[in-house]
């Protein structure tokens with residue numbers, strides 16, 4: 256079978272694309288290596304999506320899942336390993352090879368690491384990139400959050416309600432987050448802000464994190480360090496295609512189409528200025544609508 260379109264990645268961008276494609280009557284397939292909702296499954300609160308005053312990430316994700324089911328959108332839980340161009344394009348997963356006319360890449364981004372010694376071996380043993388997933392393990396303990404943007408601040412606020420003390424460590428002298436979040440954090444007694452400081456080294460003990468040392472010489476005894484220091488694109492699977500910049504982000508035009516006809520990219524994987532749910536869903540809709548128009552021509 257040759258699908259009209261295959262959507263790779265079912266975070267907000269891929270879900271939105273699949274809704275528009277399916278409602279237009281196209282023959283589609285959606286693939287995700289993890290869970291529908293993507294990053295939403297790992298974030299605490301979303302307070303900036305129009306029409307939804309406040310919702311937690313997993314709840315919004317569950318609503319998307321329900322919408323996919325209601326629309327009977329074909330979905331497979333598979334990891335994409337490569338995509339091949341041609342008049343008929345191929346999507347290779349760990350289990351199958353699929354053929355299609357159009358591909359929408361919506362594989363998002365993953366958290367960047369600090370690049371410190373012991374960091375990878377301590378991941379899951381005192382280092383985390385997901386407060387929502389791991390915060391409860393450190394109830395009543397002291398933890399550190401690294402970063403100064405919206406993600407770092409909102410996750411520090413979430414942890415402050417579970418943990419005894421939260422060190423918020425940022426390398427600059429000002430935060431890059433929304434003022435509302437900064438105000439909330441300034442009023443949170445158990446969040447200690449440490450500015451103009453970087454983590455220099457990690458000290459493990461018995462396979463777990465025991466303390467971190469900052470470049471200002473201070474050592475903090477923490478049970479976990481949560482890092483929010485930026486992201487790297489999730490484009491590892493299709494390195495052979497000439498559609499990425501040197502960092503791995505995909506460049507697209509106003510239709511969210513890459514230089515290769517029929518290959519689209521949407522959401523956090525593309526090169527852009529604003530990485531949010533509202534932009535991801537909008538790009539999904541734009542790419543899908545362009546495909547629908549081309550097919551119906």
Ligand SMILES: Cc1cc2nc3c(=O)[nH]c(=O)nc-3n(C[C@H](O)[C@H](O)[C@H](O)COP(=O)(O)OP(=O)(O)OC[C@H]3O[C@@H](n4cnc5c(N)ncnc54)[C@H](O)[C@@H]3O)c2cc1C
Pocket residue numbers: 263264265266267268269286287288289290291292293294295297298299300301302303333334335336361362363364405406407409410489492521522523524530531532533535
């Ligand atoms: C801590 C945190 C808090 C945030 N808070 C907000 C907020 O309050 N408001 C807001 O608007 N935005 C927020 N964001 C940003 C928002 O989550 C992202 O902009 C949005 O999720 C991007 O959607 P996406 O669909 O492009 O990617 P993602 O949501 O990352 O989804 C990508 C999907 O692709 C799948 N995938 C990746 N590689 C493959 C592969 N090889 N094969 C198959 N599937 C694959 C992944 O499993 C995943 O499901 C936050 C982000 C973080 C990290």
